[in-house]
Every structure is written in structure tokens, then in C-alpha cells.
Amino acid sequence: MERVIFYILALIMIVFAIASVTSRKMLRSVIYLLFVLCGIAGVYFLIDYNFLAAIQLTVYAGGIIVLIIFSVLLVHHIEMELEIAKPSKQIITTIACLLGLGVFLTTIYAHEFNVVENSLTTTTAEIGTKLLSYDAGGFILPFEVISVLLLAAMVGAIIIAKGRKLEERSQKSEDSSI
């Protein structure tokens, strides 16, 4: 049963990923990317990492996709078609990607993995304890660093996206008030 589900998920992911990078309609390719991300969340559910699947669904499918859709709607006309690369460049890129894929796959299949047969489930409490522990192997320092990084990214995004026009407008309003 899990076998069949995994094959279906893999098929969905690969087909929609190809559709996402080759589609000429911008909004459609974002929606195809959403399907790929949901398929990845399905893989996480299959291997019993429920917390990670929930994170994937909320942060990627819920947050990043909405952000990209908003930016597409802000900068594009919906019916506008993307220009695509020259056929020669496409063929060269395809060949290079297939070569790289071949190298990856030969390396993977030549390596002997020591797979441990298990059916352990990880609870969210374990992840939380590990994330906040001060002991050796704990992740408290990266956790704090990532919080500062998110704050810096938020402030930076606001300042960059605010742009120059708003400043000019506020200056004008200040001048008129004076």
C-alpha cells in the first residue's frame, strides 16, 4: 500500500516539477510548484515525520507560495506569456542536467548504505526538547541565531520594499504641513 502511494507521489512530484519549469504561464507554474510542495509533504507523512510535514504545508504551501503569487500579481499581467530560452540553449542545458543526473545516480547506486530497519515514530515533544537543549548535540544556539536572522530579514524586506516613492511622498507631506 505504502509502495503504491509513494510511486504516485513521486510521479506527481516529477511531472508537476517539469510542468513548473517549462510552463509559459507564470501563475500556472506557481500552482504547479504548489503541487510539488504538497507531494513533498506527503513523503514526510509517509516516513512518519508529521511535524516536518506540517511545517512544510504551513511555511511552504501556505506562506512562500502566497508570497510568490502576490509578487506575480503585482508585477505581471496574467495573460502575458513568458519568453523561453533558445532551443539550442534548452538542448545544451538538458544534456548537462542529464549528465549531472547520471553522475549522481552512479555515485548513489555504487554506495552501500547501512540501512537500519525500523519503524520508530518521532513525536513533536522530542524535536522540541532537542531543539532547546543546552547539552552536547543540542540546537539552542542555531535556534537563537535563526530567530535573529528572521527578524533581520523582516526589517530588511520592509526597508527594501518601501522604496523611494514613499519617502518622497512623506517629505512632500511634511513640507506642505510646514
Next chain:
Amino acid sequence: MIPGISIYEILTVTSILFFIGVYGFITRKNLISILMSVELILNASVINFVIINKYLYPDMLQGVLFSLFIIAVAAAETALAVSIIINLYRQISSVEVKDIETMKH
């Protein structure tokens, strides 16, 4: 682990996803499409972290925590990239790669 599925099959799927992302990164001409291809590449590597953690070291959690951090950094990166794209669109009314020369020097 998934019953009946070996680690090789999952790593094959993630490698294919990774190279689809690389293909999109090279052939696309639009900043937002390039951003989406980067998301594909990041996601493929995140699945690799999680799968190797689950199949080879099931009693540890390092892979899961690393993938959490990767997801957080990817979210921050996307927010910054989208704000830069919107700012560029305000200044030069385009998000095509060939039109962007103001940041060159």
C-alpha cells in the same frame, strides 16, 4: 521508513527533482521563475536530509532539525528576494533578467 521502498529509489526521485530545478534555474529568463527553481533545489536537498536521517540513523534527530533550519532560511531568503524584485519593478518596470543592469557596478 516506508515499507517496500529502498533508500535508492527515494534518492533517485530527489536527484531528478534537483536537476529539474537546475534546468529551470538556467533556462528561465524571469526573476520570479528563477526564485521558484531555487525553491525546488532547496526542497530536494531537504528531502535528502530527512530521508538519510530516517533510513540510516533513525534514533537521531539531526537531519530533521537541519531541515527545519533550511526551511527557515529559505523563507527569509524568499521574502527578501520578493521585496528586491518588487523594488526593481518600481524602478525599471521589468523583472526580466536582461533588463536589469542598474545593479551591475
